[in-house]
Amino acid sequence: MLKNLPRESSLQLLNLYNRMWTDGSFPREWKSAILVPFPKTSSSGVADFRPIALSNCDLKIFERLVNFRLMWYLEKENLLNNNQIGFRRGRSTTNSLTTFSGDILESFEKRSHTTAVFFDMQGAYDRTWAEVIINQLVEWGFHGHILDFIKFYLTSRKIRVRIGSTLSSEESIDNGVPQGGVLSVTLFLVAINGIFKFFNPDDPNKILVYADDIVVYNDTLDDSERCIQLQKCVNEIGKWASRNGFRFSPSKTKIMHFCRKHRCRQIPLSLNGSLLEYVETYKYLGLWFDPKLSFKKHIREIKTASYVDPFPLTTRCSLPMGQHMMIKEVLLLLLNLNLSLVSDVMSPSQFTL
Numbered sequence: 001m002l003k004n005l006p007r008e009s010s011l012q013l014l015n016l017y018n019r020m021w022t023d024g025s026f027p028r029e030w031k032s033a034i035l036v037p038f039p040k041t042s043s044s045g046v047a048d049f050r051p052i053a054l055s056n057c058d059l060k061i062f063e064r065l066v067n068f069r070l071m072w073y074l075e076k077e078n079l080l081n082n083n084q085i086g087f088r089r090g091r092s093t094t095n096s097l098t099t100f101s102g103d104i105l106e107s108f109e110k111r112s113h114t115t116a117v118f119f120d121m122q123g124a125y126d127r128t129w130a131e132v133i134i135n136q137l138v139e140w141g142f143h144g145h146i147l148d149f150i151k152f153y154l155t156s157r158k159i160r161v162r163i164g165s166t167l168s169s170e171e172s173i174d175n176g177v178p179q180g181g182v183l184s185v186t187l188f189l190v191a192i193n194g195i196f197k198f199f200n201p202d203d204p205n206k207i208l209v210y211a212d213d214i215v216v217y218n219d220t221l222d223d224s225e226r227c228i229q230l231q232k233c234v235n236e237i238g239k240w241a242s243r244n245g246f247r248f249s250p251s252k253t254k255i256m257h258f259c260r261k262h263r264c265r266q267i268p269l270s271l272n273g274s275l276l277e278y279v280e281t282y283k284y285l286g287l288w289f290d291p292k293l294s295f296k297k298h299i300r301e302i303k304t305a306s307y308v309d310p311f312p313l314t315t316r317c318s319l320p321m322g323q324h325m326m327i328k329e330v331l332l333l334l335l336n337l338n339l340s341l342v343s344d345v346m347s348p349s350q351f352t353l
C-alpha cells in the first residue's frame, strides 16, 4: 500500500521520517509487534512452531533506510571482519564452503590433517544483547541520529501473541533483536564481530562465520600442538560467548577430523567443561561434509530427493536451483585444484558441470 502512495503523500511521509530522524523521536507503536506462530512440522509441541513477527509497516520502510546507510558505512570502513560472510553484498554460502573445502584440500596436499569445531549457537537472534551492539557501534565511532534510532529500535520492545482471533496481553522484551527485522540481521553481525579478536592471520586457527554458523579449524601437523591451539581457541570463544550473552550448546557443537588416513587419533576437546563429540558426517551450510571430503552423503541425499542422477546439475533435479549452484561451485573448486577425490565418488565421465 505504501509503495503505491501518490508522489505528494510519499513526500509527506519522507518529511515525517526526516523530522523523526533529526528530532530523535519515534512513534511508540513502532516498539510493538504481534507474533503469529506457524507450525514447522506436523507435530504440535511448542518448539515445533516458528514465530513470525508482524511489525509496523512504516517502521519496516524506515529500518530499511537506516539499514542501507549502516551497511554502507560498515562496508566502506571495513568494520566487519572479512571472514564474516553471511548477509553481505556479493557474498554467499559458496564463499564459506569453498574457503573451508579449499583449506582442507590444501592440508590433504601437505599430508596434514584438519580438525574443525562446528559451533551450535542457541537462539542467536533472541540472545543478542542491545548493550553489546551499542558498545560496539560506539567503539567504531557511531553517534548522533543513527545511534539514537538503534537504541530506540532495540530497547523497551513489546510483543503480543495472536492465535486465531485471540490476542494475548502485551509483554516486554528486554533481550535480542526484533524478529524478522532487516536491521536486526545487520545488528547481529555487529554483535558477533567481537569473536574475531581471538584470531589473526598468522594464527594456526581459522574461523569462518556465516550469521550464527561458526566453524573454527586448524591444520597444524603436530597433533599435540593442534590440540592445544584449538582447545585454547574453544575456551576463548566459550568465555567470549558468556560475556556477551551468547550461548553454545556443547551437545550440538561437533568436531570433525579431516584426513586421508584410515585410523587417526581423535584428540578430546571440550567446551565449557563438556566433552565435544567427533562426528563422521556434518551438515554445514546445507552441504554434508565427511572426513575424507567425499561428499558421498550429500550426493546420496540428492539422489534420494530427486530420483535422478545428481549430475548433470540441471533443472531435471527437483532441488532448489540455489543448492545446485552451491554444489556446482564447490565441485568446480575441487576440480580446479585438480585433486582426485571427486573421482573417488564418481568418474569424470559421469558428470558434466
Ligand SMILES: [Zn+2]
Pocket (backbone or CB within 6 Å): 113, 114, 257, 258, 259, 260, 261, 264, 265
Ligand atoms: Zn588425521
